[in-house]
Amino acid sequence: MRRETLLIEVSPTQPDLAVINRAADILRGGGLVAFPTETVYGLGADALNPDAVKKIFSAKHRPTDNPMIVHVAALEDLRVLVDDISTEAIPLMKQFWPGPLTLIFRKSRQVSDAVTGGQETVAVRMPRNIIALALIRALGHPIAAPSANLSGRPSPTTGRHVLQDLKGEIDMILDGGPVEVGVESTVLDLSHRLPAILRPGSVTWEELEPFIGKVVPAAEGNLLKRSPGTRYRHYSPQARVTLVELADQKAIDRLIAHHTKKGIKVGILSRQPQSLHSNIDVVVRSMPQDLKVYAMQMFAIMRELDELGVDEMIIEKVEEKGIGVAIMDRLRRAASR
Missing domain, CATH: 3.90.870.10 (DHBP synthase)
Structure with missing residues (x-):
């Protein structure tokens, strides 16, 4: 009810x-x-x-x-x-x-x-x-x-x-x-013999290691079950998500042409948007260079593009350092089907 x-x-x-x-x-x-x-x-x-x-x-x-x-x-x-x-x-x-x-x-x-x-x-x-x-x-x-x-x-x-x-x-x-x-949040398992990160977050491996020594990412399924956000489809907008390499303008242009030719509305999340322009078929959102700000805005922008009726989201990958590890974890899960 x-x-x-x-x-x-x-x-x-x-x-x-x-x-x-x-x-x-x-x-x-x-x-x-x-x-x-x-x-x-x-x-x-x-x-x-x-x-x-x-x-x-x-x-x-x-x-x-x-x-x-x-x-x-x-x-x-x-x-x-x-x-x-x-x-x-x-x-x-x-x-x-x-x-x-x-x-x-x-x-x-x-x-x-x-x-x-x-x-x-x-x-x-x-x-x-x-x-x-x-x-x-x-x-x-x-x-x-x-x-x-x-x-x-x-x-x-x-x-x-x-x-x-x-x-x-x-x-x-x-x-x-x-x-x-x-x-x-970052999820760290201390119940096992070796401390293991089950889910990356804004507290990074580099920040944790001075306190407990080497930290390993968990790959074993039985360990991952102990944390939310590790097994099921997560963080996914209604639109389909495709990830492209950082600054791969040719791949972005190719995907835009492929989708718009079919009448599919496209959303772009890019940190190099200067050569991209929004129009009736394409919605471009400029993402921050600062990865901490990027993380703060990422989910809100996905939801905004859903509200604008985007069918396909093309998202540029970020470098996997610091909080970028957590961002890429969320983006890969959002792109999984």
């Missing part, structure tokens, strides 16, 4: 505590609230209420074996979630929390299989967002929250994106404006 979804604008620096408490009451009653984090908007439920968590899967049309990240506001919140905190985790939490780093721990008995997708591990992070932290504190314990979008769609970076996907499916959206980072 569809419900009324209330969207409330909230100051990102001084959130109205009455609104935050109202949202916490919804969570306490088993409802769903979308809220901003520094990465993307999350769709929250009381992490200790399995029935509430199951509503997230229904609202998002999300596979039930896809685990969620549990969000905490203080290190003390870990006590209810994990049986043991490894020695490797302590310096990472001190350095990167609050922030866009998710750590995988062995879960406690109080964490339901609904949260973990049936895994023996739980993914946890502390968001770097005043609204998110205030909501967790108001509830009094952790919040389970995947991205607040329909499963498989580009992640939501504004409250309006959440409303587009989930209107009538959730109770409330706390609209704190555009997010700071724009791609999901």
